[in-house]
Each structure stands twice: as C-alpha cells, then as structure tokens.
Amino acid sequence: MAFFEMVKTALRTVMQKPVTILYPLQAAKKTPISRGHVVFDGSTCISCGICLRRCPSQAIVLNKEAKSWQINRFRCVVCNSCVDTCPTKSLTMDTRYTAPAAVQGVETFTITYVKPARPEKKDESG
Numbered sequence: 001m002a003f004f005e006m007v008k009t010a011l012r013t014v015m016q017k018p019v020t021i022l023y024p025l026q027a028a029k030k031t032p033i034s035r036g037h038v039v040f041d042g043s044t045c046i047s048c049g050i051c052l053r054r055c056p057s058q059a060i061v062l063n064k065e066a067k068s069w070q071i072n073r074f075r076c077v078v079c080n081s082c083v084d085t086c087p088t089k090s091l092t093m094d095t096r097y098t099a100p101a102a103v104q105g106v107e108t109f110t111i112t113y114v115k116p117a118r119p120e121k122k123d124e125s126g
Helices: 002-015 050-054 081-085
Strands: 037-040 060-063 068-072 091-094 106-110
Touching: 037 068, 050 060, 050 081, 081 091
Parallel strands: none
Antiparallel strands: 037 091, 060 068, 068 106
8 A cells, every 4th residue: 555655645746846946046035034145344344353253164254454354155154143243233144145156255345444533531630
C-alpha cells in the first residue's frame, strides 16, 4: 500500500504549482520585518567603531584616518547587530530587493560628519 501512497504524492506534486520561486530572477516575498541590506549614512557617523566590534562576520571595516567605512556584502549575514548598536542611527536596514552582486561585494562610503565645536567656557572670576 505504501507504493500507492507514493504514486498519489508524486502525481499531486506534478499537477501543482511549484512551492519555490526562481529567486535571483523573481524578488522574494517581503514583510515589514524583512531584512534586505544595510544602508549607511556618512553624514551622521561619528566613527565610534561599535558596529565594527558587533559584526559577527567581520564584514565592516572602519578607517578613521581616511574617514571611510566599508561593508563586504558577501560576508554580511544581515543579522542587524550593527544597526541595533549604532548610537547615532547611521545604519539602517533596507527591505528593498537588490539584484545579486556578480563581481564586487565591497562598498566603500566616505564619512562626512563634522564634529560640532565646543562652546567656550564662561569665565567665572569676574
């Protein structure tokens, strides 16, 4: 009898639509909590390096002297740790579909944040 159950299952799967999608060609389903890729805003980054230390796959490289921030898209596991720990919210998670990268997975951004000047101390002696 197990043979007939197997034939029944095989015929049912032949007659139905495929359950999977052709992923790189068709965009995957997305929900409000879907994770797409990390987006960086260099105008608010203070080069603290917390994102670099929290990244479990070492996909982020911060160069404070050159004021550059890099992410390796092939290494990134989209865990959202860097986004959650960024104190200035320079990192966000985008849910848009992006086509797969073919050659280059490293993206470099320039940090354009300018530290505000400290207010002068008032002289209390006079």
